[in-house]
Amino acid sequence: DDWPSGERAPPRAVTWLARSRRPLGGRFGGVGGTSGVMKHYEVEILDARTKQKLSFLDKVEPNATIGEIKVMFHKNHAQWYPARQSIRLDPKGKSLRDEEILQNLPVGTTATLYFRDLGAQIGWVTVFLTEYAGPLLIYLLFYFRLPFIYGPKYAFTSSPHSVVHLAAACHSFHYIKRLLETLFVHRFSHGTMPLRNIFKNCTYYWGFAAWLAYHINHPLYTPPAYGDKQVKIAFAIFLLCQIGNFSIHVALRNLRPAGSKTRRIPFPTKNPFTWLFLVVSCPNYTYEVGSWIGFTIMTQCLPVGMFTLVGFIQMAIWANSKHRSYLKDFRDYPPLRTPIVPFIL
Amino acid sequence: MAAGAAAAAAASEHKRGASDAAARRRRGPGPIATTYMVVYNVVMTAGWMVIAVGLIRAGLARGTYHGLYYSIEKPLKFFQTGALLEILHCAVGIVPSSVVLTGFQVMSRVFLTWAVTHSVKQVQSEDSVLLFVAAWTLTEIVRYSFYTFSLLNHLPYPIKWARYSLFIGLYPMGVTGELLTIYAALPHVRRTGLYSVTLPNKYNVSFDYYTVLIMVMISYIPLFPQLYFHMLRQRRKVLGTAEQSKKIE
Numbered sequence: 001d002d003w004p005s006g007e008r009a010p011p012r013a014v015t016w017l018a019r020s021r022r023p024l025g026g027r028f029g030g031v032g033g034t035s036g037v038m039k040h041y042e043v044e045i046l047d048a049r050t051k052q053k054l055s056f057l058d059k060v061e062p063n064a065t066i067g068e069i070k071v072m073f074h075k076n077h078a079q080w081y082p083a084r085q086s087i088r089l090d091p092k093g094k095s096l097r098d099e100e101i102l103q104n105l106p107v108g109t110t111a112t113l114y115f116r117d118l119g120a121q122i123g124w125v126t127v128f129l130t131e132y133a134g135p136l137l138i139y140l141l142f143y144f145r146l147p148f149i150y151g152p153k154y155a156f157t158s159s160p161h162s163v164v165h166l167a168a169a170c171h172s173f174h175y176i177k178r179l180l181e182t183l184f185v186h187r188f189s190h191g192t193m194p195l196r197n198i199f200k201n202c203t204y205y206w207g208f209a210a211w212l213a214y215h216i217n218h219p220l221y222t223p224p225a226y227g228d229k230q231v232k233i234a235f236a237i238f239l240l241c242q243i244g245n246f247s248i249h250v251a252l253r254n255l256r257p258a259g260s261k262t263r264r265i266p267f268p269t270k271n272p273f274t275w276l277f278l279v280v281s282c283p284n285y286t287y288e289v290g291s292w293i294g295f296t297i298m299t300q301c302l303p304v305g306m307f308t309l310v311g312f313i314q315m316a317i318w319a320n321s322k323h324r325s326y327l328k329d330f331r332d333y334p335p336l337r338t339p340i341v342p343f344i345l
Numbered sequence: 346m347a348a349g350a351a352a353a354a355a356a357s358e359h360k361r362g363a364s365d366a367a368a369r370r371r372r373g374p375g376p377i378a379t380t381y382m383v384v385y386n387v388v389m390t391a392g393w394m395v396i397a398v399g400l401i402r403a404g405l406a407r408g409t410y411h412g413l414y415y416s417i418e419k420p421l422k423f424f425q426t427g428a429l430l431e432i433l434h435c436a437v438g439i440v441p442s443s444v445v446l447t448g449f450q451v452m453s454r455v456f457l458t459w460a461v462t463h464s465v466k467q468v469q470s471e472d473s474v475l476l477f478v479a480a481w482t483l484t485e486i487v488r489y490s491f492y493t494f495s496l497l498n499h500l501p502y503p504i505k506w507a508r509y510s511l512f513i514g515l516y517p518m519g520v521t522g523e524l525l526t527i528y529a530a531l532p533h534v535r536r537t538g539l540y541s542v543t544l545p546n547k548y549n550v551s552f553d554y555y556t557v558l559i560m561v562m563i564s565y566i567p568l569f570p571q572l573y574f575h576m577l578r579q580r581r582k583v584l585g586t587a588e589q590s591k592k593i594e
Contacts, residue, residue: 220545302550 041102041109045073048091048114055115060102067098073115083192086116121192128182131201135209136175142213143168154219161223163231167216167299170238174291177242185249187256189263208310212303224300231298238294245287247273252284265330278334279342281326282319286340289315316340378439383496385430390489392424397482400475414462414474421478424485425458454481456561457523464539465530473529476522480515487511509580516576520569527558534558 041062045055055076060069070082086095089105091114102111143164147155159165215221224230251274255264268275276283292308319339326333338345374382396417403416414421432448434440440447462474491508494500533539540554 215544215549215551218544218549222545222547222549225547300547300549302548 039109041107041111043069043102043111043113045069045087045113045115046091048086048088048116051091062101062103064102065098066096066100066102069102069113070098080115080117081121083121084118086118088114088116090114118194120195122195122198123192124188124190125182127193127198127201128186129179130198131205132175132178132182134202134206136172136179138206138209139168139171139175139213142210142217145217145219149214150219157219159217159219159221161221163223163298164216164221166231166235167295170235170295170298171213174242174295177246181246181249185253187253187258208303208307212299212301212307215301215303216299222300224298230300234294234296234298236294238291238298241287241290241294244273244276245284245291247271248276248284248287251277263329265326265333276342277337279336279338281323281337281339282315285315285319286342289340316345320345374439379496382434382439383493385434386489386493386496389424389427390486390493392420392427393482393485393489396420396424396478397486400479400482410475411472412470414469414478417478418469422458422463425454425481428454457526460540461527461530461558465533467533468526468529471526471529473522473525477519477526478522480519480522483511484515484519506584509576509584512573512576516569516573520565524562524565527562531555531558 039062040058041060041064043055043057043060044053045057046052047054055073057069057072060072066087067082070085070087073085073087074080074082082098088095089107093114095116096105096113105111107113142149145154145157224234251269251271252266255266256262266277268277273287274283276286280286289308289312292304292311296304296308316339323337323339399417399420400413403413404410407413428451431440432444432451435442435444435447457477462468468474487504487507491500491504494504534541534555538554540552542550542552544551
């Protein structure tokens with residue numbers, strides 16, 4: 001037998017048992033050679049809706065995490081990979097986090113857990129890259145006036161208005177920034193989202209990008225009413241808000257160590273752009289709306305205005321939900337802060 | 346038939362039978378709300394009956410089924426637009442339905458009534474208009490009387506049957522009429538530039554109503570089957586159990 005007494009057993013209860021024939025209890029304790037009996041759990045997993053027994057896992061370690069249980073369950077049901085499993089204590093309850101440890105849960109040594117299929121999942125990074133690459137490319141199709149868009153007469157022509165070129169640069173910069181942030185800056189708390197979201201999100205981003213690009217790059221585009229002054233001021237707003245948005249993303253990243261999913265209250269840092277944290281819970285959204293307001297004024301284009309408005313509504317909803325969960329999690333959350341618009345919303 | 350109706354009435358009197366009435370009661374809208382809803386549904390039933398009678402009388406008097414839209418244009422607009430109240434009912438909570446779903450259904454009707462049939466005068470003489478108006482009329486008379494009887498806890502089985510069966514034919518009939526009407530409107534919209542905004546303009550916006558109508562037509566492809574199969578599933582659920590309780594009787 002190749003497992004000496006007093007040694008800590010490997011995390012996989014099943015493999016340990018497969019290798020040794022020793023009976024449980026007695027000399028096989030935990031770390032440090034304690035002589036406690038290691039009580040293994042039995043976990044039965046039922047379908048949350050039909051209550052049908054889907055899996056019975058025996059000899060599960062007490063310190064097994066939900067994440068490890070999901071891997072075991074996946075072995076019995078190949079179609080349900082861990083990312084699409086929702087495991088809960090109660091059929092209608094909240095999903096248990098992957099980090100939860102079995103013995104810390106309010107269950108007996110025969111634990112009953114409920115499973116819900118979250119549906120096909122797709123990685124957040126994949127979704128973000130796809131939804132941002134689209135607008136970047138689509139806008140340029142319109143900017144370069146590919147023949148099928150404005151007709152052969154205007155094919156590959158260039159706009160005489162400088163603001164149109166500036167707009168193309170700003171729009172492209174915005175989405176390149178987003179792509180790079182997705183790859184190098186953001187730390188996601190969830191790995192995946194439902195697959196249908198990618199169709200919904202891409203339709204939104206790609207559709208709006210096409211709609212606003214069509215108008216800005218149109219041969220009959222009318223430049224802003226107040227000319228260069230309007231363009232310069234609006235561009236300044238856009239640029240400052242982009243820097244602000246980036247500063248917040250970096251600050252949020254530094255708040256969370258690599259590989260962790262802990263949540264802490266964000267506070268202003270030495271970077272003046274982060275001082276917006278004093279009055280707002282989600283300054284990244286504030287700066288994002290600000291960028292798009294700048295872009296709207298710069299192009300004086302109603303479709304851009306509508307994109308800004310819809311984006312604002314969505315971000316306000318997200319900011320409000322984030323704000324409420326901050327309030328719930330932290331007793332000492334700064335009372336001066338509003339979700340997205342300082343002092344107002 | 347009478348036995349079935351009596352059995353259904355008895356079952357619903359026990360308050361455990363008619364699932365729809367029970368569902369509505371679980372929410373517990375007060376007596377004022379219930380009275381209002383009964384009045385609303387009775388008025389709507391009567392209104393669509395007026396439209397039905399108007400169609401029949403005009404058809405008999407003229408000896409043809411062409412051009413009957415004009416004889417019921419006003420009550421059609423009035424009662425179909427009145428259905429907007431149903432969105433309010435859901436929002437306020439006196440009807441346990443989804444605001445989004447109801448909103449979508451009512452808006453699509455209102456869109457066809459005003460933004461297509463009323464706005465493009467040339468389609469008003471089309472036969473496709475009669476197709477969808479007839480489908481709507483029959484559907485609504487059954488639907489509103491179904492709600493009325495449910496609220497009063499006296500749901501005759503034939504009404505329940507009709508509500509969950511007639512759609513099988515009426516739904517495709519209505520959709521055909523609607524699509525043909527929108528299609529007929531297209532050339533006129535293109536020619537007159539109805540509801541459209543062209544470039545150049547100060548706010549760099551354009552709106553092509555012709556394209557919007559085409560997109561509306563395309564949207565029927567994913568939406569119609571979803572709604573249709575939803576109703577079929579509802580039918581199995583509602584009429585399935587009723588048939589069982591009839592057998593027990």
